[in-house]
Amino acid sequence: MTTHIELTPTSAVDCSSAATVMMPAERAECLAEIFKALSDPTRVRLLAYISDSIDGTACACHLPDALGISQPTLSHHLKKLTDAGLVTRQQRGRWAHYTAAPSVLEVAREFLGASTEAAARCC
Amino acid sequence: MTTHIELTPTSAVDCSSAATVMMPAERAECLAEIFKALSDPTRVRLLAYISDSIDGTACACHLPDALGISQPTLSHHLKKLTDAGLVTRQQRGRWAHYTAAPSVLEVAREFLGASTEAAARCC
Numbered sequence: 009m010t011t012h013i014e015l016t017p018t019s020a021v022d023c024s025s026a027a028t029v030m031m032p033a034e035r036a037e038c039l040a041e042i043f044k045a046l047s048d049p050t051r052v053r054l055l056a057y058i059s060d061s062i063d064g065t066a067c068a069c070h071l072p073d074a075l076g077i078s079q080p081t082l083s084h085h086l087k088k089l090t091d092a093g094l095v096t097r098q099q100r101g102r103w104a105h106y107t108a109a110p111s112v113l114e115v116a117r118e119f120l121g122a123s124t125e126a127a128a129r130c131c
Numbered sequence: 132m133t134t135h136i137e138l139t140p141t142s143a144v145d146c147s148s149a150a151t152v153m154m155p156a157e158r159a160e161c162l163a164e165i166f167k168a169l170s171d172p173t174r175v176r177l178l179a180y181i182s183d184s185i186d187g188t189a190c191a192c193h194l195p196d197a198l199g200i201s202q203p204t205l206s207h208h209l210k211k212l213t214d215a216g217l218v219t220r221q222q223r224g225r226w227a228h229y230t231a232a233p234s235v236l237e238v239a240r241e242f243l244g245a246s247t248e249a250a251a252r253c254c
Contacts, residue, residue, distance in 0.1 A: 030197050031175065036179075040170055040175050043167075044166075046163065049159035049162075052166070053159045057153055057154070059245070075153065108247075113243050113247040114247050117243040117244055120243065121240055124182075124236040
């Protein structure tokens with residue numbers, strides 16, 4: 009008769025218990041894309057500026073002066089924010105207007121909130 | 132006699148009003164650093180896993196199996212999270228243990244929260 013013995017790795021004896029579930033890869037990729045769009049100081053300032061503008065919408069005509077950057081550089085950063093879904097773009101006559109998108113901001117905020125609450129339980 | 136006339140650029144006539152204040156560059160850089168640390172799917176999963184672990188702390192010994200990555204790759208990602216202040220590292224015997232840092236998570240969350248609320252006022 010052969011007896012099967014379960015061995016616990018000695019390295020894990022003193023370890024904290026692991027979390028039960030790993031976040032699905034697709035959700036992690038979605039969140040990383042949002043955070044990547046915000047991984048640049050100019051884009052962080054742009055999003056804050058657009059959100060704080062009256063009606064939550066800013067005209068592109070105001071932005072280069074406010075940030076001290078060129079129009080092509082501004083267009084590059086606005087495209088990154090738009091592609092990530094953090095702002096939406098609407099053409100009004102000659103100028104594009106940008107509006108912050110609360111739903112995508114909320115997805116990122118919820119992730120950080122859940123992590124904050126989980127971490128705060130023990131601190 | 133010369134009369135000075137203030138000209139309003141016609142391009143700005145129909146524009147939404149601009150925000151009053153641009154975020155200071157130092158704060159934008161600080162926030163961008165936090166978001167940069169979260170701009171990778173593996174690091175997003177790592178942070179969620181650590182936060183959700185019992186006591187908000189995970190032993191590095193559990194992480195490669197959970198994520199299906201090598202120890203050197205894991206070390207690289209954990210260093211990025213540690214450098215950004217999102218997790219703290221404590222050596223316990225042979226293994227390092229990582230704990231999520233609620234205060235830094237909260238800084239990023241507050242920014243997204245402020246932007247969400249500002250944007251939601253008009254949507």
